[in-house]
Structures are given as structure tokens and as C-alpha cells.
Amino acid sequence: MDTLVTDLGHTKTIQHGGDPKAVEARFPAPKDGWLDLSTGINPVPYPLPPVPGKMFARLPLQADLQALLDAARRAYGVPDRAAIVASPGTQALIQMVPTLFAPSSVSIMGPTYGEHAPAWSVAGHRVEDVRSICAQAAQPAPFGVVVHPNNPDGRTQTVEGLLAFSEELHDRGGVLVVDEAFADVTPELSVTPHAGSDGLVVLRSFGKFFGLAGVRLGFAVTTPDIAQRLSAKLGPWAVSGPALWAGTHALDDRDWTEAARVRLKSDARRLDDILQRAGFKIVGGTDLFRLGESDDAPAVFEKLGQAGILVRPFDYQPRWLRFGLPGTQADWARLEAALNA
């Protein structure tokens, strides 16, 4: 019976990385364990000190939440006029934001992360899949979604372009959702410091950059009005004690953040070199994942899978594979060996 519940209808159709179980029917379980490069999660997690027992035991306190929100404001450069809401993962916000508004229509810049379109659709909105922010602006839809930088191709927009588009959507009675799930590695491109203006909802993901996807923590940075409606939907104690504690510590660690950005940038170049030597053209990505294109992509996917290495294929573009970064030197060597086998 649990399969009805855990094998959600929509996870059958939306492709995700991060769970080898999904491919176990296809590839044999490797004796050294899976090397999962199918996500864009930092493979070197923030070195979290032990979480105090009280964060597990007691109900999360308002003071704990406030400390987290203050740390997030500093880390993301949230302006005073904007409000910030914490949630148990960005996914919860992706599903909730469309329910704040009466059914209308939304343009989504694609191809992109697969959870946005069904969330708007389930909430009753008509979904228009468009290929650029200019094509979005030409649509009459009052709502828009831009993943920025985009997943999987890493496309970025100018801050000015995003702000102008959000103002336009506000004039149409809608909002622009900018999902900055991977923006931590390119803070100079982020629109978060401009949040709080009408018509703009920015989503930030804690777990990807800090390599702590299991804690489930995300943020919406937006106007006080929209933030209050999201908070009411989330209800009290939405974020767990361990997540509040982990987020507060990691977001305030500037030294680790800077060092991680430098390392991820270097590792992304290293991955590009390996992929190019294996015949891939690098067609996009961020410092948390790289998008390679090759006629041999399906064969490489198969070869890597047989070697216990999971990467991310795309049903809409079979010539693409998305690669997360290996973490240890052994994992780097394992990927390189498997690509060259």
C-alpha cells in the first residue's frame, strides 16, 4: 500500500536526481556503492558541529527562527524592506506560491526544473512553456517563473531585466517567481538584494550550496504581504530544530562560504576538462553542476550506470547529460576511469 503513497503519481513523471533506488531496476547495485552525480548538491557538506539535543527535543522557538532569518538576511543580502520566510525545503514553497493566487496563467522559462509547471497546473493555472524571458514578456500571462541561474543549462539574466519583468507582471496583477536555487555560487548575479519590490518572489535553497539537502530548508524573499500569506500556509514550527540550527551556523560562516565558492569554481573547471576529453561539449551549468552535450550521451549514461555512477539524463534532450561534482579524489578518479573505459 505504501507504494501508492511514496511512489507519488507525479514523481513517476517528473525526473529527479538523488535517489539510486529509481535506477536499481536498470543498473546492478555496484559493489563499491553508487557514485551519485545526478544532483547539483555540493558533495562537500558544510562541517556541521553536533546539533544540540535540545534542537531535537523542544518545539522550535521563535528566537531560533529569528536567528535563522537574521543569518539568511546577512548571507543573501536581503534588504530591510523585504520580508523573508523559512520553509522545510524550497519544494514546499514551489508548491505553495501558486496557491496564493486565483487561477490564471503563468509563463515558465524552460526547459527547467520540473516541479514548477505541475505546481502551477495543480493550483489551476494555465502553464505556458517559453524559451526566453523576452518570449515570456510577450505572453499575456500575469505570472512568470524564471530559474536563475537556470537548471540545467545555467542561463542567467540581468538583474535589471528580471526587475523590469517583475514590474511588468505586477502591473498585470501577477508576480515573477525567481528560483535562485543555485545562485549561491554567483552572488553577483542574484536578484535577492532587490527583493521586496512589488511583483517579485525570490526563492533560495539552503541545502544545495551547503551540501545539506537532508535538513530541508529553503526561503522565500518577497514583499511583507506575500510573505505573511506564505507563513500562514506554512503554519507554526514548519522548520525543524536541526534545520534552524544548521542554517543559522552555516549561513553565517563567511569563510567557509568563500572557500566553498573558490573550490566549486575550480572543481567545475576540472569537471569540464574531464568531460571535454571524453567527447562532451560543455553547453551550460553552474559551479554546482555541468551540462554536457554529445551524440554519445545515451551510451555514456548507460556506461556510467553500469559502473555505478549516476548522472542526469533528459527525456526532452537525449544528447544532454548533467553531471554533479565528485567530492573525494577517489570519486574523481572513478568518474574519469569510467568515462574513459
Place this chain on the structure above:
Amino acid sequence: MDTLVTDLGHTKTIQHGGDPKAVEARFPAPKDGWLDLSTGINPVPYPLPPVPGKMFARLPLQADLQALLDAARRAYGVPDRAAIVASPGTQALIQMVPTLFAPSSVSIMGPTYGEHAPAWSVAGHRVEDVRSICAQAAQPAPFGVVVHPNNPDGRTQTVEGLLAFSEELHDRGGVLVVDEAFADVTPELSVTPHAGSDGLVVLRSFGKFFGLAGVRLGFAVTTPDIAQRLSAKLGPWAVSGPALWAGTHALDDRDWTEAARVRLKSDARRLDDILQRAGFKIVGGTDLFRLGESDDAPAVFEKLGQAGILVRPFDYQPRWLRFGLPGTQADWARLEAALNA
């Protein structure tokens, strides 16, 4: 600005325990720290072994979730025909269940936990506050909520009565929500082993009995159809890695569970004795909290607050105070001394 978000409109009107910050304007911060008896959370938490780093780092796996659901099935005696859904706390389910159904009307057996009525109201349902399950059955409302055992007065129903009422509501096109947040201490009264029948949604709370409210973990046990709709609303990765791990370990620990039930029963009697000696009549409760009645309740609340001890008053019944159990011998002594001061 954050006050707009963290001081939710509805937390201003719904009274909750568990956060001394709410009373800091009223009582001076005690030099020994607060003794918070304002919740019904077990003060002796399950002794959780250190949570492995991977549960923080990676996205929660389907296998992790399945292990949790299997443990919950065993612990709660969930029948095969029922489906079970895990959520980041029961609160999320309390807010989601009313949104599964077209606006109608609901009868809620009160006085009870304050989050049910606003959740149904926000979802567009008319809320009827009734005093007994018989009065509920006499109402035409197709939906019903019974907290079982009830918070704060501990009232229980027969399994037969709850099942008959859920069948009646199913015939009316609705469901009965049975919130068994405190049922772990009285498993013989639980309706969970009968879940899966039409018209019945049982909610279970992990954090209260196991003293791990910070991890945010709750369950709905119901028909596969309703479970699937709840799962879709919750989305993927709704429960954090640490919560999956903590729940799987604690729910499967029968020895701890049995010993905790024995200890809580004994401590509840001990608390009754102390309260009776302090002039309270015990008018209800469960082994996780006791409800005392006294003309002096407002004065006792004030006296305890001045001594740094928080208990739960009720605006609708000023003669009542609800007391959680002290955990350590020092806390027991502190409560007794403050009551007799």
C-alpha cells in the same frame, strides 16, 4: 519586517505552549532558566544516537522514507489496507486535510487544540463548535474533528463510537479526522488499528510521546485515496533526513516505548498528588499532561510565572491550568516548592 512573518497573525490569537518568549513581557526571565510545563511533550526524550552525517547531507531517499513508514506501521498497528503518509509535523496535516475537500461544514468537538478550527475555516468550511460526539452526530456537517484523547481535558471515545461516526460522515460525503496526538500513552484506546476504512483520517504525532518535537514528524493514517492526495500536497522530500532517521529508530524501540509508558503513568499520578495538595481538582488529562481546576488558577499561574515556571492557562476557562510533566528531580522539586510558596 520579520515580525510580520514570524509573529503570524494566527499565533497572536491561538494560544500555544512551548515558547517562553511569548511570556517574557509578562514575567521576568528567571535566573535558573524557564521550567516550561506549558506543553504536553515528554520531558525525557528518546535517547537518540548521533544522527549520521549523510542524513543531513543527501536528499532523503525513498528507502529512508519506506523504513520510517514501516516502523510507524508496526508501532501504531496500522492495518495493511490503510495507507500511511509522513509529514514534517502533524501541524502540516492539520492545515492540509481541510484543503482536500470542497468547502462545506465541519463539527469540532471542543474545547480542544486550537489549530483545527482555523485550518478548516481558512479552507472555506463553516465550523461548528460542539461539546460531544453525540452533538456532532446530530449536526448535519459532513466533516468532523475529534481529538482523541482530547487536549486539554483528556476525554476519550470508544473505538466503536468513532468508527460508527466516521461511517456516518462518509455516508454524508465527508470524513472524520481523529487527531491522536497523545494516543501513544493509551494505545488500547486508539482507532489507528481500524484506519483504512472509508471516512476515517487518523493523525499521529511523533514528537510528543518521544520528546522530540523539534524534529517535526507526524503521520496521517487513512485510505489510499486520501493518503495519495495528501502526499501530492506534501510533495517530495517533505520529511527531513534527521526526522526520518529519528523516527525509524524511536518507533521501533519497543522496550523504550513500554518503559516510557510506565514512567509517564507514574509521573502523571505524582503530578496529580502535587496538584491536589496545592488545591487543584484534577478534571482531566493524559499521562503527558494534567488538567487542574481551581478558583485560584489565575493566581497560581501568576505565582508560577514569577518563579519561572510556565503552565498553560485557557482564556475560555480561567479556572483551568494544564501542567506538563517535570523531567528531572530538580524540576519536580522546583514545581512543588513554587506551588507551596
